[in-house]
Amino acid sequence: MLTLDHIQYQVGENNTSKNIIEDISFSFLENTLYVITGQNGSGKSTLAKIIMGILPNTKGKIFLGKKDITKKSIQERVQLGLSFAFQQPVRFKGLTVKNLLDTASNHQYSIKELCEYLSMVGLCARDYIARPLDEKLSGGELKRIEIAMTLAQNKPIMIFDEPEAGIDLWSFDDLVKIFLMLKQQGKTIIIISHQEKILSIADQILVMQQGNIIAHGTPTEILPALSTSTKCIKLVEKGGNHGQN
Amino acid sequence: MDKIDQELLEQIADLHTIPQGSYSIRKNGKVWDRNSTSDIEILPKKDKEGIDVIVHKNVKNQSVHIPVMITQGGLNDLVYNDFYIEENADVLIVAGCGIHNVSTQTSKHQGVHTFHLGKNSRVRYVEKHLGIGNQGEKILDPVTNVFMEEGSTMHMETVQLGGVSHSVRDTKATVADHATLVVEEKILTTGKQSATTNFEVVLQGKNSHAEITSRSVAKDHSYQSFDSQMIGKEECFGHVSCDGILVGNARIDSTPKLSCQNVSSTLIHEAAIGKIAGEQLTKLMTLGLSYEQAEELIIKGFLS
Ligand SMILES: Nc1ncnc2c1ncn2[C@@H]1O[C@H](COP(=O)(O)OP(=O)(O)O)[C@@H](O)[C@H]1O
Ligand SMILES: [Mg+2]
Numbered sequence: 101m102l103t104l105d106h107i108q109y110q111v112g113e114n115n116t117s118k119n120i121i122e123d124i125s126f127s128f129l130e131n132t133l134y135v136i137t138g139q140n141g142s143g144k145s146t147l148a149k150i151i152m153g154i155l156p157n158t159k160g161k162i163f164l165g166k167k168d169i170t171k172k173s174i175q176e177r178v179q180l181g182l183s184f185a186f187q188q189p190v191r192f193k194g195l196t197v198k199n200l201l202d203t204a205s206n207h208q209y210s211i212k213e214l215c216e217y218l219s220m221v222g223l224c225a226r227d228y229i230a231r232p233l234d235e236k237l238s239g240g241e242l243k244r245i246e247i248a249m250t251l252a253q254n255k256p257i258m259i260f261d262e263p264e265a266g267i268d269l270w271s272f273d274d275l276v277k278i279f280l281m282l283k284q285q286g287k288t289i290i291i292i293s294h295q296e297k298i299l300s301i302a303d304q305i306l307v308m309q310q311g312n313i314i315a316h317g318t319p320t321e322i323l324p325a326l327s328t329s330t331k332c333i334k335l336v337e338k339g340g341n342h343g344q345n
Numbered sequence: 346m347d348k349i350d351q352e353l354l355e356q357i358a359d360l361h362t363i364p365q366g367s368y369s370i371r372k373n374g375k376v377w378d379r380n381s382t383s384d385i386e387i388l389p390k391k392d393k394e395g396i397d398v399i400v401h402k403n404v405k406n407q408s409v410h411i412p413v414m415i416t417q418g419g420l421n422d423l424v425y426n427d428f429y430i431e432e433n434a435d436v437l438i439v440a441g442c443g444i445h446n447v448s449t450q451t452s453k454h455q456g457v458h459t460f461h462l463g464k465n466s467r468v469r470y471v472e473k474h475l476g477i478g479n480q481g482e483k484i485l486d487p488v489t490n491v492f493m494e495e496g497s498t499m500h501m502e503t504v505q506l507g508g509v510s511h512s513v514r515d516t517k518a519t520v521a522d523h524a525t526l527v528v529e530e531k532i533l534t535t536g537k538q539s540a541t542t543n544f545e546v547v548l549q550g551k552n553s554h555a556e557i558t559s560r561s562v563a564k565d566h567s568y569q570s571f572d573s574q575m576i577g578k579e580e581c582f583g584h585v586s587c588d589g590i591l592v593g594n595a596r597i598d599s600t601p602k603l604s605c606q607n608v609s610s611t612l613i614h615e616a617a618i619g620k621i622a623g624e625q626l627t628k629l630m631t632l633g634l635s636y637e638q639a640e641e642l643i644i645k646g647f648l649s
Contacts (some may be wrong), residue, residue, distance in 0.1 A: 106538070154627055173630075174627065188648050189628075190624045193647050
């Protein structure tokens with residue numbers, strides 16, 4: 101179980117400070133697929149980076165089971181079972197897809213195994229293994245490789261930040277099946293997404309607005325309220341029923 | 346050949362044993378072993394230290410190895426090598442210098458290489474530098490002059506990945522009609538090392554072409570300077586790109602000079618120098634590496 105306890109992320113100086121994450125408490129369970137949704141700028145990526153240790157929360161604590169991981173480094177969190185596919189993948193001059201997948205999995209994959217991970221994200225694998233992750237790869241290709249790295253890490257908790265970007269629908273259907281399969285294996289899957297298909301397979305949808313979780317529940321509970329932006333605002337007026345689940 | 350010789354030869358010239366074909370191996374300021382063939386002749390110079398290498402007309406798929414080893418401290422080795430690549434020949438030339446200096450004195454090698462590329466000839470020239478030992482300075486100051494005739498191609502790869510205390514590399518090239526010069530250089534400096542690279546390329550011919558790519562990493566307190574001049578005299582294309590990574594308190598200077606002397610010449614200089622992008626380090630850390638491991642992998646990839 102991954103628990104966020106009154107997480108805040110504040111930027112800026114005293115009088116110009118701003119809470120990017122206001123006050124978030126939530127527990128993510130095993131064997132469950134969570135989808136975090138909400139308008140651009142609502143703080144979704146920031147929250148994921150805080151969980152991963154990329155950004156330091158300014159208040160609150162993060163627990164993995166009973167273990168307080170608030171002060172743990174990125175590397176330690178990875179060792180404890182967290183993984184994260186970036187919204188904006190990173191390019192590297194000279195490092196190949198194989199280099200990165202090997203690093204991700206912490207061992208040398210056979211060509212066959214590498215191909216399997218790349219096929220999962222709809223890439224014709226063999227063509228990609230030796231390619232450097234440089235500017236010659238398209239945004240979509242890079243995004244798929246980013247997801248493949250997280251799959252290759254095969255950690256108990258996987259966070260995907262807008263995995264749909266740059267992936268064609270056909271491949272995306274396959275990817276959705278993989279997310280479901282991983283969940284069935286007992287993992288905690290957290291997907292940041294606006295995509296209807298992803299929202300519909302969620303066990304729990306979390307709606308974020310202005311740095312808070314303003315609502316959470318099953319797709320049947322949440323989706324009707326999400327269908328117009330006015331309803332989304334109504335949820336806030338209700339006081340935002342966030343908290344432990 | 347002892348263990349040190351073997352290691353040097355392996356690292357600078359990928360040689361595990363005495364090479365096939367033409368070669369001239371120089372050790373501690375003297376010729377150590379040499380073989381000349383009818384396709385590629387190697388002739389000692391009469392007036393000074395060095396050799397003339399003649400690659401005969403139409404010779405294809407051949408190579409010549411001319412590595413230099415220095416295992417003595419206090420040696421100052423200056424050598425002049427001239428290469429005559431005749432019409433239509435296609436050859437791989439593997440040079441390189443390894444200095445193994447465990448003394449407290451300075452060891453220095455300067456190779457002055459002059460290439461004459463005949464019509465439509467092709468050369469791939471590989472030059473690796475290596476220094477081993479941590480007391481006496483190891484200095485390498487290569488000078489390369491390239492004269493390219495019509496339709497010729499020269500692909501030059503230079504690698505200096507550590508251990509060389511100071512180096513100044515001067516490269517000058519004149520490129521004729523339809524000739525192409527490609528240079529790829531990779532340099533890593535650490536500690537208090539310094540490396541200076543000066544290029545001067547004159548694109549003299551119609552449709553001449555030059556592509557210079559430099560990738561460098563400067564760590565600790567080391568210093569690198571990259572100075573390139575490209576002159577376009579005719580309808581031509583020239584591209585210089587200098588990509589540098591700084592780690593610690595190092596410094597890299599890049600000075601571009603482009604001179605377009607013809608309305609149809611296109612010359613481009615790109616330079617990007619800075620520390621490793623934070624997001625690259627972060628990404629690798631989310632794959633389980635420590636900061637130091639991430640830095641090391643990024644640099645290894647960058648210089649590969
Ligand atoms: N260091 C920062 N300083 C000021 N604003 C920031 C900083 N980092 C993020 N933000 C802002 O925080 C908000 C939330 O960003 P983000 O988490 O990327 O949103 P989302 O992923 O939901 O689109 C955005 O408005 C963004 O501009
Ligand atoms: Mg985002």
